[in-house]
Amino acid sequence: MGVDWHLPRRPRGHRNRALSKTKLLARSPAYDIDAIRRRIPSLERFIFMNNCSQAPQMDLTRDAAEAYLESWGRDGMDWDRWIGEVEGARAAFAQLIKADPQDVAVCTSVSQATSSVASVFDFAKGRRKIVATEGEFPTVGQVWKAQESRGATVEWIPARSGMIPLEGYQGKLDEDTQIVSACHAYYQSGFKQDIPAITGLAREVGALIYVDAYQSLGTGPIDVREWDVDFLASGSLKFLMGMPGIAFLYVKPSLAERLEPTVTGWFGRADPYSFDPRDTSWAPGARRLETGTPPVLESFVGRAAMEYLQGVGLEPIGHWNKELSQALVTGGEARGLTLLGIADPECKTPTTAFLVPGDPHEVEGKMKERGVLATARGPAIRLAPHFYSTLEDVEMALDVLIDVLRGPA
Numbered sequence: 001m002g003v004d005w006h007l008p009r010r011p012r013g014h015r016n017r018a019l020s021k022t023k024l025l026a027r028s029p030a031y032d033i034d035a036i037r038r039r040i041p042s043l044e045r046f047i048f049m050n051n052c053s054q055a056p057q058m059d060l061t062r063d064a065a066e067a068y069l070e071s072w073g074r075d076g077m078d079w080d081r082w083i084g085e086v087e088g089a090r091a092a093f094a095q096l097i098k099a100d101p102q103d104v105a106v107c108t109s110v111s112q113a114t115s116s117v118a119s120v121f122d123f124a125k126g127r128r129k130i131v132a133t134e135g136e137f138p139t140v141g142q143v144w145k146a147q148e149s150r151g152a153t154v155e156w157i158p159a160r161s162g163m164i165p166l167e168g169y170q171g172k173l174d175e176d177t178q179i180v181s182a183c184h185a186y187y188q189s190g191f192k193q194d195i196p197a198i199t200g201l202a203r204e205v206g207a208l209i210y211v212d213a214y215q216s217l218g219t220g221p222i223d224v225r226e227w228d229v230d231f232l233a234s235g236s237l238k239f240l241m242g243m244p245g246i247a248f249l250y251v252k253p254s255l256a257e258r259l260e261p262t263v264t265g266w267f268g269r270a271d272p273y274s275f276d277p278r279d280t281s282w283a284p285g286a287r288r289l290e291t292g293t294p295p296v297l298e299s300f301v302g303r304a305a306m307e308y309l310q311g312v313g314l315e316p317i318g319h320w321n322k323e324l325s326q327a328l329v330t331g332g333e334a335r336g337l338t339l340l341g342i343a344d345p346e347c348k349t350p351t352t353a354f355l356v357p358g359d360p361h362e363v364e365g366k367m368k369e370r371g372v373l374a375t376a377r378g379p380a381i382r383l384a385p386h387f388y389s390t391l392e393d394v395e396m397a398l399d400v401l402i403d404v405l406r407g408p409a
């Protein structure tokens, strides 16, 4: 199908420089992008380039939040339905990564999921080493670092210029390595690590592998079984189009039954409703990594968003995100911007970072004043479109970035 020529309102001060209509019509996603855009009301006001930070609200995610509020207001409580939504969210996440629902724990944050995983290891008695990349989101690195007081040592794989070269792993893994922590995509640049290759390195020394896929999940298909990883975590508010307060943790089924986390709670029990404080029974599968009351409102929202993405299709979303990624890289280069990270769209998510002089947060603020939502991280501005973004969005965002960097005429 074709893409209608339908523009968001042009950001203030914008001059359209680079793109012809003919060029846009030649490259379009394999889904009805206009129908999708109509479900994101704030596209009327903003060009969203901040999916690496917070997804925009869709009508369906708002409706899902309101369904919870309506239920709570009308019925006082309806735990059967609410837990049903949590189960729906679990199943939707499992489907996205091609796992079974029983292999997924519902958590409240990636930090909590990582802490639960870390708590299964006895570093004082067993293997002591954790290998983590400098490209881990700080919270993940901090959880691993905190394990040093429990007998662990952390070995860091270097991140350089927005990338985490595979060669950096050389000589870092050995028979003392308990687990390797490798983000799939680097939050600063969108650079994607080669997870099967890293899993291979971990297996050579008998180590486990933990993958934080928060910055990649939703940008294209992921098959967790093909990857053969032990753990994979993600939250919902970035490319999964959800909100804060919920995260998911996949645990490889052959491993789950052997885990005894000390970060635990009543939802990690075989029967959470036993109401026995001495109950040490374990819930089956990944559920044993759960802790307290699950995030209900967030499950309503997260489920609706994930089912919607699944309906659009992760394959076509992945193809379109590569187009957007390529357009950002080439458009940035054409404007003389300096890319932070890798240029090849096969090796990155749509998140594209450009180095900016001065304070990137100031640039972020000025771009927002002109209707473009982008995010500063470190020395760079990140532009992170998603499946609803057009090539014109990309061009306009780059033009606004250039205008902001040039300052007042």
Ligand SMILES: Cc1ncc(COP(=O)(O)O)c(C=O)c1O
Pocket: 053, 108, 109, 110, 111, 112, 136, 137, 139, 140, 183, 187, 212, 213, 214, 215, 235, 247
């Ligand atoms: C890759 C990645 N992991 C983890 C987090 C944060 O996880 P949480 O706040 O759910 O602990 C972020 C947030 O930006 C992230 O980008």
